[in-house]
Amino acid sequence: MQTPLANIANPSLQAVGLTLQLAGLTVLALLVLGIPLAWWLAHTRNRWKTPVEAVTALPLVLPPTVLGFYLLILLGARGPLGGLWLGLTGHPLAFSFSGLLFASCLYSLPFVVQPLQAAFERLDRRAVEAAWTLGASRLRTFIRVVAPQSRRGLLTAVVLGFAHTVGEFGVVLMVGGNIPGQTQVVSIAIYEHVEALDYAAAHALSLGLLLFSFLVLLVVYSLNRRWHTGLPA
């Protein structure tokens, strides 16, 4: 995937833009994949539930370098996935934005799936069934009944998924490397500035990240509070 950000001259701004783009796309992809997965985990009695839950939680406990190492092997030009991608698109997966997106999705998976699963488990099952008996399709039931009733879980999933992707370092370094405009995200750029003893640049980026994180959390908590005191969740 070619990013338009490659044209931006300022490398710091470039890194910021790339990070936001990566985090945004990661959350989007994870919502599409994570909502069905979390719904299944919340309601299934299948014997595969526990193994799937464990695999989903794996990125929580695994050192990012371990995850990154195996992803590098998987995504490399000779790896099963990287080879397939190369054959299909003519581009390598490793050390590219697409590969980075794939890695981020795996790395942030538990941060999206777990809040969603918890929200779906708390959901009043009979409200869902009531919607079905009233003729609402599964999609309509999700949009009109499930999503509003689990909006706090959805918000938590989005914020945690986004923030965790912004903060990743080890996996990015292993899979994405450090290509400005391609794979150099903020955390890597900061690292590079510090390595080069350019503390001023490191400061600017770090402070920016700090303020951004604080603002996001502030918005989330105040939204949560309003939803809590307004309608019954």
Place this chain on the structure above:
Amino acid sequence: MSAISINIVVRRSGFRLRAGLGLPGDGVTALLGPSGSGKTTLLRVIAGLERHAEGKIIAGESIWFDASRRIQLTPQQRRVGMVFQDYALFDHMTVAANVGFGLPRRRRAITVAEWLERLHLGGLAPRYPHELSGGQRQRVALARALAPAPDVLLLDEPFSAVDYTLRRHLRAGLLEVVQDLRLPVIIVTHDLDEARHLAQRVGVLVDGELLRLGPTEAVFADPGSRAIAQVLGWSNFLPVRRLMGRRVAGPWGEIELEREPSIETAWLGIRPEHLRLAHATQPGLPARITGIRELGAVREISCRLEDGTMLTMHRPWDDPVPASGSRVRLHLPLPWLRCLADAGPARVVPGHDGDHPRCDHVPPVGEHPRVRLVPE
């Protein structure tokens, strides 16, 4: 207005539900039974929310479920109106949005207004469920279920969430709405008063088996078996050991009935309000009074027969009663004595294809053949 015919078996580890019933196109049927007897499961099977079943469900002309032909309509495709226990209203929607949820957009506004009017919810359209009283919430749930014009209305313990005084009030309101509906209504309850007030027919479930379905008064007046009688609040049972023509005998003594009892008779049953103390000239069973409790309008008198069988008698509060410990003789008025089988008699035979008896054709008590239950 379409009749509904249900004939299903549900098997789960440690539990089996078998029920066969045919209901006409209108009128209220109450499903009675102790908790865990499968009442709610039966309702969920009808609604299509419980998908692992065998058998058939046919509503009017349409087949909702036929395991042998692999037909299984989703809850969305069946035309059921369901009122859940605690109502399961959509908390984040207004009353109007709740009621309109099952309606197509173009006739939503008109139909919602009609139903709000009909259920006396006029001014409440913009309110949220948490701003309503228990009775209002119930009416919203009812309006939401009825607005899309379902083929059958299912109510799961509609009064469990409200206290006793309100319950009597709501019952009257529900009766008013349901009476005018031209569709079969099935109401699950364990409250006997509720069933007697609301339903023209009752079905009795015991341990996952629909044992009896018939007109309310007939079933309450003659339960047919001890298991059913217990569900219906009967408490006095005399074990029967020998049948000799019209005479039946047990460890408690002997009695001559008005008619010859059926061969399945294993118990004699009598309701507490029909039991009385014998006059000096009347025959009676010797007993000792072991306790007297005042229950307001009636007095509950516990008696022990000579063989140890305990009987309960209800007498008006102003009837003189000998003190606790007194020896008395108990009179069992023959018209009120009922011959009861042990389990069965399965008046409704589930698991058989096709012709299950419709409740309005139930043969008079004592005249139907005992039906063998097919062993598992």
